[in-house]
Amino acid sequence: MSRFYRRPITTPAAGRAVRNEVRPFVSLLSDFGARDPSAAIMRGVVLAIAPDALVVDVSHEVDKFAVKDGALLLWCALPYLPVGAHVAVIDPGVGTERYGIAVEVARGDVLVGPDNGLLLRAADRLGGILRAHLLENGQYRLPVVTSSFHGRDLFAPAAAHIALGVPIEAMGRPLDPTRLVRLAWPEAEILDGELVTAIVYLDTFGNVKLEGSVQHLIDALGPMEYGDPLELRLGGRERPVPVVWAETFGRVEPGQPLLYEDSYGRLCLAANQGSAVARLRLQDGQSVSIQRA
Amino acid sequence: MSRFYRRPITTPAAGRAVRNEVRPFVSLLSDFGARDPSAAIMRGVVLAIAPDALVVDVSHEVDKFAVKDGALLLWCALPYLPVGAHVAVIDPGVGTERYGIAVEVARGDVLVGPDNGLLLRAADRLGGILRAHLLENGQYRLPVVTSSFHGRDLFAPAAAHIALGVPIEAMGRPLDPTRLVRLAWPEAEILDGELVTAIVYLDTFGNVKLEGSVQHLIDALGPMEYGDPLELRLGGRERPVPVVWAETFGRVEPGQPLLYEDSYGRLCLAANQGSAVARLRLQDGQSVSIQRA
Amino acid sequence: MSRFYRRPITTPAAGRAVRNEVRPFVSLLSDFGARDPSAAIMRGVVLAIAPDALVVDVSHEVDKFAVKDGALLLWCALPYLPVGAHVAVIDPGVGTERYGIAVEVARGDVLVGPDNGLLLRAADRLGGILRAHLLENGQYRLPVVTSSFHGRDLFAPAAAHIALGVPIEAMGRPLDPTRLVRLAWPEAEILDGELVTAIVYLDTFGNVKLEGSVQHLIDALGPMEYGDPLELRLGGRERPVPVVWAETFGRVEPGQPLLYEDSYGRLCLAANQGSAVARLRLQDGQSVSIQRA
Numbered sequence: 001m002s003r004f005y006r007r008p009i010t011t012p013a014a015g016r017a018v019r020n021e022v023r024p025f026v027s028l029l030s031d032f033g034a035r036d037p038s039a040a041i042m043r044g045v046v047l048a049i050a051p052d053a054l055v056v057d058v059s060h061e062v063d064k065f066a067v068k069d070g071a072l073l074l075w076c077a078l079p080y081l082p083v084g085a086h087v088a089v090i091d092p093g094v095g096t097e098r099y100g101i102a103v104e105v106a107r108g109d110v111l112v113g114p115d116n117g118l119l120l121r122a123a124d125r126l127g128g129i130l131r132a133h134l135l136e137n138g139q140y141r142l143p144v145v146t147s148s149f150h151g152r153d154l155f156a157p158a159a160a161h162i163a164l165g166v167p168i169e170a171m172g173r174p175l176d177p178t179r180l181v182r183l184a185w186p187e188a189e190i191l192d193g194e195l196v197t198a199i200v201y202l203d204t205f206g207n208v209k210l211e212g213s214v215q216h217l218i219d220a221l222g223p224m225e226y227g228d229p230l231e232l233r234l235g236g237r238e239r240p241v242p243v244v245w246a247e248t249f250g251r252v253e254p255g256q257p258l259l260y261e262d263s264y265g266r267l268c269l270a271a272n273q274g275s276a277v278a279r280l281r282l283q284d285g286q287s288v289s290i291q292r293a
Numbered sequence: 294m295s296r297f298y299r300r301p302i303t304t305p306a307a308g309r310a311v312r313n314e315v316r317p318f319v320s321l322l323s324d325f326g327a328r329d330p331s332a333a334i335m336r337g338v339v340l341a342i343a344p345d346a347l348v349v350d351v352s353h354e355v356d357k358f359a360v361k362d363g364a365l366l367l368w369c370a371l372p373y374l375p376v377g378a379h380v381a382v383i384d385p386g387v388g389t390e391r392y393g394i395a396v397e398v399a400r401g402d403v404l405v406g407p408d409n410g411l412l413l414r415a416a417d418r419l420g421g422i423l424r425a426h427l428l429e430n431g432q433y434r435l436p437v438v439t440s441s442f443h444g445r446d447l448f449a450p451a452a453a454h455i456a457l458g459v460p461i462e463a464m465g466r467p468l469d470p471t472r473l474v475r476l477a478w479p480e481a482e483i484l485d486g487e488l489v490t491a492i493v494y495l496d497t498f499g500n501v502k503l504e505g506s507v508q509h510l511i512d513a514l515g516p517m518e519y520g521d522p523l524e525l526r527l528g529g530r531e532r533p534v535p536v537v538w539a540e541t542f543g544r545v546e547p548g549q550p551l552l553y554e555d556s557y558g559r560l561c562l563a564a565n566q567g568s569a570v571a572r573l574r575l576q577d578g579q580s581v582s583i584q585r586a
Numbered sequence: 587m588s589r590f591y592r593r594p595i596t597t598p599a600a601g602r603a604v605r606n607e608v609r610p611f612v613s614l615l616s617d618f619g620a621r622d623p624s625a626a627i628m629r630g631v632v633l634a635i636a637p638d639a640l641v642v643d644v645s646h647e648v649d650k651f652a653v654k655d656g657a658l659l660l661w662c663a664l665p666y667l668p669v670g671a672h673v674a675v676i677d678p679g680v681g682t683e684r685y686g687i688a689v690e691v692a693r694g695d696v697l698v699g700p701d702n703g704l705l706l707r708a709a710d711r712l713g714g715i716l717r718a719h720l721l722e723n724g725q726y727r728l729p730v731v732t733s734s735f736h737g738r739d740l741f742a743p744a745a746a747h748i749a750l751g752v753p754i755e756a757m758g759r760p761l762d763p764t765r766l767v768r769l770a771w772p773e774a775e776i777l778d779g780e781l782v783t784a785i786v787y788l789d790t791f792g793n794v795k796l797e798g799s800v801q802h803l804i805d806a807l808g809p810m811e812y813g814d815p816l817e818l819r820l821g822g823r824e825r826p827v828p829v830v831w832a833e834t835f836g837r838v839e840p841g842q843p844l845l846y847e848d849s850y851g852r853l854c855l856a857a858n859q860g861s862a863v864a865r866l867r868l869q870d871g872q873s874v875s876i877q878r879a
Contacts, residue, residue, distance in 0.1 A: 076330045
């Protein structure tokens, strides 16, 4: 019986009505791209092992090799997905000494992928890591493991078996969760009248996610009112950029930039019906200092 | 029990054999893009509420903010999907005063999304609107409704509950269907020996959908035979463009332009194995006058 | 009852545990693109006929009209998918005299699509063709068959009915499998100390699949050791290109090119964390000669 059968769901999506899950659940995220067959092959591998599984693609269009982007997307998405086994493959080190791991978190999910930091921000957000194991048991992988497609040969089969109820300790030896590889990640720094942070994701609208929450902003600048004028200093740029603290896009003129709290509670830069990335020439990783104008 | 259980299906796809539907059905369309996690999150939200739901993505790659394109894609797709709840989110006004609505149509479907005209052409095509209600009941949304992601917080949960059998009057107050926001949309104008129309969609092949049907063309130009030479006058362009009225792409030389009846009964401009958009430098909204050569 | 119910699965993905399939299975591949509604419409048509079907998208982002690319992607993917009915539509000849066909293969699958060579490499890889039939029976298509969307009107309905258990001989007259249209395809040629082959696919990472396997390479150059230096001569290029025979990407410096055995057993050119296509300016169909440096 699936480890995820009849498990009460506590995602925000389930809202008030706690209910029972009825099928093993597997999600997939990768940088494989929608054109190539790799994503469908992972889905096929899961379904060949767990034919009743409900399989959801989180994204296969993550920028190539962008482990940080993948980590952020998992952080955004997994709280809204059913409890299940989540495969993530952004894996420039495939076939080298980096480990394949399964990580069980407090919400009950198991995250499966490379030990390169991809899984850990989402794991923290799902309540933290209970335990981590190596993927080394030949029973839960394909008969041949190639050196370039662990998503198919190692991660998808492990996740399918885990979704069917195989405990993660059957996958291989335990790993000390504190020894797992962690990504370098910027932190929001609260100064006197200034929040110093950095860009962590550029989305397909040209909106830009910053590290940090509204609480960070309030701690740095004091209570905020919609309409408050602010000034951004962007790394590598001379001139400060004026923006408005706004509730949502349509509260400023089309094309105008705004700073707002995105739907995940993050600080975010956008332009109404336009691209903040293009308008302000923003770059991933760029430092951003926020002060009152 | 789902409102869509055991409902006889009358889509063209079901053909002769009327049969019973067995699972709640939800479709999703948006401009969220395949890279970002938003589409998967809407799917997760539906599945958390309606774990047995069959969820189909219509498209998440609609051009950003292109409400008209989304309206046309829904018009094309929904007649071929099972009867169900259909979420559509192209929503530049998210978080402002525009309403969130649920619209029930004669075929039995419920369309859910913003009141910005996105839903109405498809609603007309599914037999017309029976009734429309506001999405204002807190029971059928996520516990927190943010100002920038109503797809997740409002529309997906409403659709999931509706697919499970909640009647749309439970969503909120009724709206007069004639007061819903309608998009400006070009009309095909029949003159003496001339059909004046406009481009309404550029597809990924570079084919171009015009407003109007073959009947419009016949009413303007008289009976049509495959091979008839025609002349197009394009808005903002001096020189007329010669095209042939043809049954399908392969009936003209590779690269040559043709006017044909597309698979939805619309007039369409294409180039055999090439892009009519690139070849004829066509633009969305451009006026097109069709005469015999 | 579905022809695919309770059929023992022998895909590599099922690994050791032979098991029973529980739902009709349909896969979809096309060049329709993720933005347009065509792929979702094919899925809707399948579900309207076979509501219990499990439908998996292989890819809808195949380059427009690239029949060869589609053939290669099917060859890669189908062995890892459950046994089922597989629809493939890359069909520049839609609406002309080319046939619509259903091809049954030794593994038990049925491939459905145009008779333009798209299906045959995958058919060979699934054990070879047992029989082929025309799609001409009006019972297994939509009521109206247009001249430009056979994926919706002809192929998807046929596949759905086949997945539900309709035998392929009910589709129409038999065709001699040796008379089906075959694609021109390069062959790997083993010379004395030289393997002459060609590029057959450029993937989204910028990796490049060559025709031929490691065995071809060994037959031409003798036993291979990881780290062996090689020299490529590319069609239309003067200067030879040095590469290393390597186990996987991470075995060479970032940006450096390598030749390796890909996860399907093919020879493949790549650059570690970069694009071999961009770095070496490679083109589809280009000839490649491999010698020792």
